Amino acid sequence: MNPMLRLTNVTKRFGGLIAVNDVSFSADEGCITGIIGPNGAGKTTLFNLLTGNYAPDDGDILFRDVSLVGRKPHEIVALGVARTFQSIRLFSSLSVLENALAGRHCRMHAGLLASMFGSAAQRREERAAVERAVRELEFTGLAEFLNDKAGSLSYGNRRLLEIARALASDPILIALDEPAGSMNQPETEVLVRLIRAVRDRGISVMLIEHDMGLVMQVCEKLIVLEYGIKIAEGSPTEIRDNPRVIEAYLGQD
């Protein structure tokens, strides 16, 4: 069987800067894959290429044998790739539940007329969506904040709400951009358990992270980038002992 996600020779240039340079790798279904590298290595650019925010200048991205290149972000979500943002992007004046419901949007069908006149199918769909959104909030431990404004949550909980919103869209692959950013130690521990629970639901996880402890703990496979080039790929133990990676991180010559 082909891998779930396959990047081949993906390149992205911004003017003279090559942010992602001829990167190829693949990720298997049901795996937790980590993308690591020093600041400015092109990790977030790679994510933005995957989720359709940028189009690659070269190369192809195949998700379950369907090319993601040239598709809009919302179409890619509908194909089953959901994401969270490095700088938390919630709808902060909306409630926690409304944020989770926003993730459910792409799996719903009610159009303008059904919504205005409230057809029976529309009402059924709404009830099911609310129930599913509540389930995801329970899953991420946010059920008690249902009716609170998203903007009133603590930073850690905001990150969890982004994950709940992404989960509500029935993803096959969830892409987490620095999920542990601005989290303290106990919060990170909760996050580790949550990421594993997501994977146990059969959802593949891809994450960018600076917290090496977290990466080594949860990831089954790591991709290391430096200056937009993939310098290593392998299991956490292989990566830990890879001289090229140690050099990139510690700056030896």
Add this chain to the structure above:
Amino acid sequence: MTNAPCPENTPGAESPAAPFGPRGTKPGAALSRAKIPALVASAALAALLPLALNPYWTAVFVSIGLGALLSLSLNVILGRAGIFNMGHAAFYAVGAYVTAILNTRFQIPVLWLLPVAGAASGLCALLAARPIIHLRGDYLLIVTVGIVEIVRIALINDVGGLTGGANGIFGIARPEIFGIRIRRDIQFYYLIWGAVALTVALFSRLDRSRVGRALSCIKEDDTAAEGCGIDVAGYKLLAFGLGAFWAGMTGALFAAKMTIISPGSFTFWDSVLLFAAVTLGGGSQAGAVLGAFLVFGLPEIFRDFASARMLVFGLALMAMMVVRPQGLLPPAPRRYGTRFLTRGESPAAGEGT
């Protein structure tokens, strides 16, 4: 699509508590029920009001009603979706002129023309907005100002010999419902405020739906909305088209009320007033109606100070922006019946909390 069910019970999930943060207080979910008496009361008040009004004030209330319909229609675009449209009078004009032309040339009854006028305006809006919908905030605003000017100048120049130039179009028929010809102000009062009530009901349902939530998300952060699966460009166009459709239907009612229309009724200034009404209102349906009262009703009450009207207006808007930038009646958060649903616990909750 793989649709893995959420695990109900995972070993190690002992505490039902959220992983961190203080316990939030949950406001009751019966807000919409508390609104019902208020709605019934305002409907009864609106129905009985003309009995206490002299003909002059009835006419004023009719024009406030038309303003409220326009304000509600712009509210979909500006208040809910956050699209800066300062050219709304253009779509109002298209509806009014389509009605006037078809009625005076082909004697088609005005009320039959409501959907036609709406469709014509909606179509114009979609065509005009399609190339510019990706523009943000102020850039889009400037283009919409251009649209309303283009429409006004086209009307003055009697495009295709259809619009009657600066004099406009005369002799539009009165509407007729069940054989009753609507001509007196009090009849228009009920027709137009009935339309306001219907609009509020339909748009409130829309607000609570998938479409309404999508618009709220787009207003908050369109990158995040796109990133969580919402077709941002598509929904912005939908909001634009719907708002213009409603403005077009309001234009048809306006044409039937006035029987004479001319380009002077559809200026940039009218667009600015509508923009102000929606901004003052804050985005909710009630806010849009209140905004119409403030913008179109207050000047009538303070007629003696008419010369100072614009000064007061400008000062009031400035004060609002400082004291209450979210508007007078921002939309209440949507509440859903969830009490029966909450029972599960997070697999991530555990000894670490």
